[in-house]
Amino acid sequence: MKFHLQQAVKAVILCAFSVMIFNLHATGEITKLINPKYEMLSKTVAIIFLVLFVAQLKRIFSFSNHRNHNELCGCCAHSLVNPPFNWERILSYLILVVPLFTGFTLPTKFLDASIAQKKGATIMMTNQSQATKKDEVASRNEDGLLEDHPIDPKLLEEKQEMSKKEYDLLKQQLAQNPIVEMTNYIFSVYYEDINNNLSQYQGKKIRLSGFVLKETDLLENQFVISRFLITHCVADASIIGFLTEMPEAASLQEDSWIEAEGTIDIGYYNGVELPIIRIEQWKNIQEPAEPYIYPIDILISM
């Protein structure tokens, strides 16, 4: 019987990847990395790693009187069972160990204002308000039918996927509400609608929470109350947020979380028309357990 160190190293690494991913799920850290919608996919990855690990186990030992299987497998392209353990190989294993090491030892964290600034938060903001306005105007005229109807409770059953029709209905019903209540689930829906139909929301009360983001070109009494929208993983996070005005803005710490109530108004930033919230009441809050928001997927029926 012969022990193959390199195959053993590979087995350990495969196993460690599996354990790391399971561990991220078990501790809930995974929500800081990806949209929960993809959790199943990532769990599958952990299982595949585990399967590969088990498959790798049998390559660790070979019986020397047997010819090793690679000669039977019919391909000379692949690595020998025991290639020399040189520096190049050690380096490549070290690289693979890096994410394992940081994954196990360093805590993951929620993205903060410094990342928001790198991503150009105000750029993303101004663009939202200029996004397609054309078809919205048309659809809004048909709203008459829905007047005074309470929100259909079914629509608020936090579904992450819905058809285009349901989505439009949800949007219309939300627009009927006297107070704009930006909960996590409908944050992005409201955000899109407010930016597209600003005039209809002007003067409405709004209640929302988010972290404080300050940009150098904002006025003394202004800041951005912002959230990260995660489509797939935090690397593709985009910032959605409202320009906000209140007298004591200067005293707010960047990155601190606030819950605020105010009125939606039309403002300007760099010559672009966008919603601005004039705050009437606010308080500092703890960073919520789920600081990210996720888009609702619209299923397209062809």
Place this chain on the structure above:
Amino acid sequence: MNRPLSKQLLNARFFLLLMIILFLTPTFFPSSAWLFSFATPLLNLNTIFLSILIEALPFVLIGVLIAGFIQIFITEQHIQKCIPKNKFLAIIMSCVIGALFPACECGIVPIVRRLVSKGVPIHSAMGFMLTGPLINPIVIISTYMAFGNDLKIAGLRMILGFIIAIIVALLISMLFTGTQFKKGIRTNHAQHGTAKLSFFKKSSNMVNHSIDEFFDMGKYLIIGAFLAAFVQTFVSTKTLVDIGDHFTSSMLVMMLLAYILSLCSEADAFIGASFSSIFPTPSILAFLIFGPMIDFKNTIMMLGVFRLKFVLSVLTIVFLVIFFIIWLIAPFL
């Protein structure tokens, strides 16, 4: 060659111990509180780095499993039978297969490598590599959604992407022949009687190949993910955007962004859409087409397989063709 038994046992014991330690690591630092004093940027970097990896791993694993499958189950004869002799037809076919094949740019390099080593001509392989991540149902739907449920951008992305891939593959067919593998990467010239093996044996070999493939490609994925995360943490998008105030410079900026951010093709539409007010449509299209075809992460992975000169040429050709085509049609958009 046989070492004394005691030494072997020691090795085995060491291996076991290492595994146990790995399993227990989480319990050693239940809160990791002592590490919170670490500089915030580093933690941001690590978070983004891990998230790119976690996001990419499913696609990489699918990629290496398919590569293993190709290695064991597909023979050179199969491929020679399937691929048309005519260069142009071969390119069209590979681009169509790429379009039908739902791949991600991080999982496609190992597949391409196996295909080339099995005798697929390099231009066909490149056609497949360029359309695979760009044209597939998930990308179409996410682009459609990101641009306010408008089919125009999604449609243009697919159609232009397809045409560009064909042109690039044609240019590659004129400039390059052979496998373009770097030294040390061997192709298999013969199949010594694989057919004799049982299906079970073949499957087990396929898994072994997939594991080796993962170890070959994994390191490049990790380096690529790290660099992309580094850029996201430390380079400000805003400074880039300030450069791009003219039409051509905005196109260059968007293509540079697509390259260095190395976003997954299924998610980049939302980022692209967030630039749609500051930059004109052609620049957004350049971003959406360039990113999935070649990006930072992908280039590093390609460098693990192909010659430096070849990788740089492909990068340049893809860049120039996209730039030129979009510049040409810009007045009509």
